[in-house]
Amino acid sequence: MPDAVFDTASYFLRSFTRPCRILVAVSGGSDSMGVLMALHAAIATGEHPGFSLAACTVDHALRPQSAEEAASVAAFCRTLDIAHRTRRWEGAKPATGIQAAARKIRYELLAVAAEALGADCIVTGHTREDQHETIEMRRARSNGPGIDDGEGEGHGGAGMAATMLYGRRVWVLRPFLRLGRAEIRSFLDARAVAWIDDPSNANHAFERVRVRARIAASDDMQMPLWGGRQRAASSAAAAGLIEDRIRVHEALVAEITAENAGATDDPDWRRALLIVASALGGRDHLPARATVQRLSEFLRAGKPGRMTAGRVVFDRRAGGLYLYREARNLPVLALGPGGQGLWDGRFKITSGGPALVVTADASGRRSAQRLIDAGLPMGIVKRASTVAPGIAPADAAGIAYGEALAEIEYNIAPFDTFLPGFDRIMADAVAVSFGRERYPAPPVHDVLTEMGM
Incomplete structure (x- = not known):
């Protein structure tokens, strides 16, 4: 009988441009234990020579049991002869935004572990359920669908990417985005492998848990607004428009001709303009939907004037459009x-x-x-x-x-920390226009882009 989990791991290994050492992020939950076991089993067949595994558990130190759980993962990895490191989130934790802060520190600690263990990439166990939850969370924040007005690149209209570059340093890969959690747990059960259920996954104080419960109670599951390939195609089109229509001077001013300034009916051009504006403003996200709509109306009107959006002044003149950081709230x-x-x-x-x-x-x-x-x-x-x-x-x-x-x-704020793989071509165009080097290519073939659905 075909094993979807094992087959997905084997397909994933075949997608690499060359064999390498993979760091698996293992929390002890079923998803991460599943990806660790599946990759280990696929490599053990001998059909993927040159690959090796390492593992890392990030102890966020948010629960009394977390250190013991990390130790149990380390012990399990020893039974598989997989090198393992535990990295602990030290110091005071923020009173608000704890999950966002935990996500950022988790990737930083994983990157440090990858460097220490000589790994070429990081693999996580994100599943189809995680993808659906992410899409619903981003959809809610953007006040509904409508990626053609800029929501897609700023709020993730295609959901999580199958590949993501962290800090210009290491690629994070998500091979299980098409697999359901039940499939993974069946795979583990068949091999008598236990997992840890994190009690925070039932804590309704967290947005993701509330969204998960809402999805479970609904029969109307909405799929991504865009697929990975569609998002990548739009990013490529936006990259060409950035190269052709936008000149960035001294990383301080973006210059656009008057002819192109008002062409905001073109969604790819709108993406290009907004992403360059985000870079100029030092923001890692685009303006909110309502702001984008007002900005589009202002630019289409074609009249001289200024409008501020996302800390950036859009200065419309007879000779063209100029974008620059507004002179407010500049730090020390x-x-x-x-x-x-x-x-x-x-x-x-x-x-x-x-x-x-x-x-x-x-x-x-x-x-x-x-x-x-x-x-x-x-x-x-x-x-x-x-x-x-x-x-x-x-x-x-x-x-x-x-x-x-x-x-x-x-600092290319929209991309220098987290760069979705399907936006890399656009990110390269932005980086070059700001005098930076292009981003490193992922270690897997582009076919994985479609797995970002």
């Missing part, structure tokens, strides 16, 4: 000697030695000349140059920008 960043930090979500600053203070360059002197040399209108130059970082030693002031004091790199 203090760096210790040799320290590193992210200023305004836009600039990664690394001290070249001394302690530094990073503020907005109110004078605009350093970047203004470069924007003038690019041929931008003086009004745009004056506004955009004052939202560049000004860097000075902590015991002095008045040194603008400060290339001699620090290394400065632009």
Whole structure:
């Protein structure tokens, strides 16, 4: 009788461009134990030479039992001769947004473990149920369907991607997105493998648990608005439009011709414009649906004026459209000697030695000349140059920008932390326009894109 779980693991291994070492994220729950066991069984057949497994359990330290559970996973991995590491979330936990914070720290700790264990990628056990829950959560946040107005790229109209690049460092792969939890548990039962049921999965204080209960009580399960391939095709089209229609100057101003500025009826162009705006504003998400609709109306009207959305000014002039960060709520960043930090979500600053203070360059002197040399209108130059970082030693002031004091790199906020695989072509176009290198390719063939459904 065919085994869907084992077959999916075998298919997944065949999708790699070359054999490698895989780090499996194992919490001890049925999904992660299933992906660990399935990959182990597939590799044990000898049909996938060159592959090896390692495992990591992230102990979020949110429950008294978590350390014991991590130890039981480590013991199980020893029975399979799989190298295992436990990484613990140390320190105080946030009072709100705990699940989002846990997700971010989980991927960071997994990335550290992957580096320590020599793994080339990370695999998680996300299932079809996880995909449905994610889609419903994102659908609710976007106030309903309508990816053609920008919801798709900002709120995940295609759901979770089968491949995701974390921190420009390591690819996270989700081979089980088409499998149901019941299939995985049957696979484990057949092999007498136990799993841990996390009590937080029944805690209705968490949004995902509430959504899960609502889905279970409903017969009307909505599927993704877009499939992975459709999302990838739209991203590729948006990438071409970014390259053809948008010029980014000094990572401070995006310039669009008047002819193209109002073409917001084209959903791919709208995606391109909004994603560049998010990068300029240092935001990892797009503006809300209502804001996008107002912005589209403003741009289609074709009249000179300014509108702010997502911390970015859309400055419409007779000669074209200009986008730049609004001069409000610009932070102060203090760096210790040799320290590193992210200023305004836009600039990664690394001290070249001394302690530094990073503020907005109110004078605009350093970047203004470069924007003038690019041929931008003086009004745009004056506004955009004052939202560049000004860097000075902590015991002095008045040194603008400060290339001699620090290394400065632009942070592509929508993609530098979490990049869905189906958006990589678009992300490359954005990165190049901001003077950054392209993102590394995933270790699997593009056929896995469709598994993001």
